[in-house]
Amino acid sequence: MKRLFPARTVLLTGAALAVAVGVAPQAAAAAGPDADAGHWQTLSCERGQAAFWEPLDRTPGIFLQCDRPDDAASAVTTSMMSTRFERENAIAAQLQQDHDLTLSAEVPCRVGDLASVGGQFGQCVR
Numbered sequence: 001m002k003r004l005f006p007a008r009t010v011l012l013t014g015a016a017l018a019v020a021v022g023v024a025p026q027a028a029a030a031a032g033p034d035a036d037a038g039h040w041q042t043l044s045c046e047r048g049q050a051a052f053w054e055p056l057d058r059t060p061g062i063f064l065q066c067d068r069p070d071d072a073a074s075a076v077t078t079s080m081m082s083t084r085f086e087r088e089n090a091i092a093a094q095l096q097q098d099h100d101l102t103l104s105a106e107v108p109c110r111v112g113d114l115a116s117v118g119g120q121f122g123q124c125v126r
Helices: 014-031 069-080 084-100
Strands: 010-012 037-043 050-055 062-067 114-117 120-125
Touching: 037 114, 050 069, 050 084, 050 114, 050 120, 062 069, 062 084, 062 114, 062 120, 069 084, 084 114
Parallel strands: none
Antiparallel strands: 010 062, 037 120, 050 062, 114 120
C-alpha cells in the first residue's frame, strides 16, 4: 500500500519514536514540571476523519495524519502481517495511538511534540 504524505503528515523514524515515546517523558520529568512546557495547538481533520498514527510500509517509522478510521486500522493490520520492521512500525503506531487517547488540549506538553489530541492533529507550541 503506497501512502502519500498530505500537508498534515509527520514522519517519525524508529529512533525518533524511541526518543519521543520512551526517553522524552522521563527527561521532561527530570527537568521539572514547567521545563519546556507548552500547550496543544490542534487542527481539525476533514469530516469523517481523525488524526491517527500509522506505520510506514517501506522504511522503519510511523507518521501522524488525518485519515478515516477504517483506513488507519487497515494500515496497521496490513503492516502486522508483513515484514519484521513493518510489524514493529505497526506496533509503534498502535502504542502511540493508545498513549494519545489519554491526552486532552489542557494537558501540558513538550514544545515540538505531536499527538492525536481528541482525534485532532496536535502540535505542542509555546
